[in-house]
Amino acid sequence: MSGEPTAYAVLDIDLDALVGNWRSLRDRLPQGAICAGVVKADAYGLGMAKVAAALAAAGCRLFFVAQLGEAVALRHLLPDAEIAVLNGLLPGEAAAFAAHRLIPVLNDLGQIAAWRGTGGGLPAIIHVDTGMARLGLPPGELARLAADPSLLAGLSLRAVMSHLACADEPSHPHNARQLAAFGAARAELPAAPASLANSSGIFLGPAYHFDIARPGAAVYGVNPLPGRPNPMAQVVRLKGKILQTRDIDRGEFVGYGSTHRREGPGRIATVAVGYADGWLRSLSNRGSVAIAGQRVPLAGRISMDLMTIDVTALDPQAASPGNFAELIGPGHDIDAVAAEAGTIGYEILTALGSRYRRVYRGGAAPYLPSEKTES
């Protein structure tokens, strides 16, 4: 009627649930600690503009992104927020960092020297590697920094941070090793607020909380406690439209590679979501969806724009063209989809495609200062 393109699939993002998750994480931290918001990778695929605005309205004042470009985009949305860039300060970027009042997370001595070179005592976060060998000062560089305080002269230390490699495995011995290494590193550096915990790190207990926590995934509803009940509210629902259904006879093959063959007669429905939409091909013959509240299996390989599901067990009315199949929903959350795909909820979220019709709910509540408001 309106000439609008068909909504082949709808991604529903509940900003109230997202803000509720952030608040519940913040409330686990000690009084006065800062709960930052990690909104890298377009807020884990859910849309940085909407997510950051909702978090800011709820009182979040410190944001982490991965890349300078993300930070510049966020600066335009949030003129007053503190914005830190995890990937560090790359050659040639210092002027842009300064111009947009961004906080670089300095990962090596070269970056520290480059940021000091901008002058003016601009704030920075120093990242020390405590056992991940990914980003951050390696032990040798930390020792050189400790031996020569002039390397930090004129630099405003916003925080000292590190990152946990095994926070989602509470009993993993590496957590305590990193905690100890972080304490030792802080003792070598000038006094500054400390930051160690990501989402799962917050659940390792008060020893891991320090002054600033950096949750991402749990804010978006991913379970920070794999294998245990998820304390977070679900933020995302995804449904895809059934385009066509067909009866198949004994022994017909379904999809590319003819990897699926129904033994008896049955019904196949084709849904308008494929791997180009982030519905990972590893879900082929393994994933499931819900139609009218009933779970049905994927049948055959996922293709670029489509997937096929076995709806033999359903009332034909329920699985008729134009109806929706629920791909992510209350009974089958991001972590359940990830388990079927052989990956983690983070990858399911960040893979969510750009073709979905996105519907945002809530998030418009005004900012109500509370006792636990961040300074």
Ligand SMILES: *Cc1c(COP(=O)(O)O)cnc(C)c1O
């Ligand atoms: C992505 C990231 C986070 C957020 O981690 P989650 O597990 O999503 O909570 C925190 N710190 C660093 C350094 C990161 O790269």
